[in-house]
Amino acid sequence: MAMKEILDKMLGHEELTREETRDIILAITREEIPNEQITALLTGLQMRGVSVDELLGFRDGILATGVPALLDCDRYIDVVGTGGDRKNTFNISTTACFVIAGAGYKVAKHGNYAATSVSGASNVIRHHGVVFTADTDKLNRSINECGIVYLHAQLFASAMKFVGPIRKALQFPTVFNLLGPLVNPSQPQCQLLGVANLDQMRLYSQVYQKLGIDYGIVNSIDGYDEISLTGDFKVTTNSYEKVFSPADLGFANATPEELVGGANEDEAAEIFDAVLQNRALEAQKNVVLANAAFGIQVLEKGQKDISECIAIARESIDSGSAYATFRKFAEINS
CATH class of the missing domain: 3.40.1030.10 (Nucleoside phosphorylase/phosphoribosyltransferase catalytic domain)
Structure with a gap:
């Protein structure tokens, strides 16, 4: 989904899906989203409050684009x-x-x-x-x-x-x-x-x-x-x-x-x-x-x-x- 549609959803007081916020992180790391749009998104989320699925989607995106720490340990x-x-x-x-x-x-x-x-x-x-x-x-x-x-x-x-x-x-x-x-x-x-x-x-x-x-x-x-x-x-x-x-x-x-x-x-x-x-x-x-x-x-x-x-x-x-x-x-x- 294009950022214009994402921001339109925000302006309409709609929650984003977990997949949408994950894709936002992927797009940010590819430098496909202008800073002005990122600023608008973060401001809107802060004013409204983030949902559980939105937070999980951001988490998914950060883990997907980051470096994993693969530990051979069962429980910690x-x-x-x-x-x-x-x-x-x-x-x-x-x-x-x-x-x-x-x-x-x-x-x-x-x-x-x-x-x-x-x-x-x-x-x-x-x-x-x-x-x-x-x-x-x-x-x-x-x-x-x-x-x-x-x-x-x-x-x-x-x-x-x-x-x-x-x-x-x-x-x-x-x-x-x-x-x-x-x-x-x-x-x-x-x-x-x-x-x-x-x-x-x-x-x-x-x-x-x-x-x-x-x-x-x-x-x-x-x-x-x-x-x-x-x-x-x-x-x-x-x-x-x-x-x-x-x-x-x-x-x-x-x-x-x-x-x-x-x-x-x-x-x-x-x-x-x-x-x-x-x-x-x-x-x-x-x-x-x-x-x-x-x-x-x-x-x-x-x-x-x-x-x-x-x-x-x-x-x-x-x-x-x-x-x-x-x-x-x-x-x-x-």
Whole structure:
């Protein structure tokens, strides 16, 4: 379908099909669509709100035009946030990934450099001397030998570079801000996703149900796109939807100040190291334990109670396994 017809549908308040949005991405990567039309499309979608099928179609297009990460591993998880909550927390999801891997599970972490915080996943990983790669043999060596692999988004999602200048010029979030968690090039069977509001929770829940994967979606009621323990938080999975308080998990409430990621990349990396080495503030450790535990519960298909999952995550840190896993990861990937 020509872009004129696509834009006519948008102006008529019609939803696009999954195939149509997939084809839009393919056309963008072939540079067949003028920037003005891409701008009009992204603006219209943002004003109306993206549908489940539209989001899935964009995902299909990005994966089809990108570089796949073919992992010879049956079951693994990605723990990721949508970003954009502007809370500037330390690297909670990334730290939780190493705790999960330290507990003996497999992880394929997908991430990028920071957009709205001091340090994104790629910042803290690179800070430790890791060299990003898309080489299949190296990726598989990493997940097989230390239980975790890191997939730097810019090496895989080729389509994103074609819309980067437009997204920057628009200066407001677009559908592409929602796609990051959905375009892990290894297409994991499990995902723990942090979202900044309940509207996003409903959208992603429907997306995951259509994809048929095991998932957990978390949102802290005060706006964090992860379990912050600063107050109540909601969790939605394949099997339940529930609001928890920190006390429900046996944790004290954290303060926003205890979760700040520092003023620069060095300070963010120091907090990351401190948690894995079991010398962090109690609140910093607890928030990582909480997020790791719900990730473990997803991997276990909800068959383990969350208290048991917390105990597994705690043992990963207390035993030194989480930090040993990270050191092995850094050695393999440097």
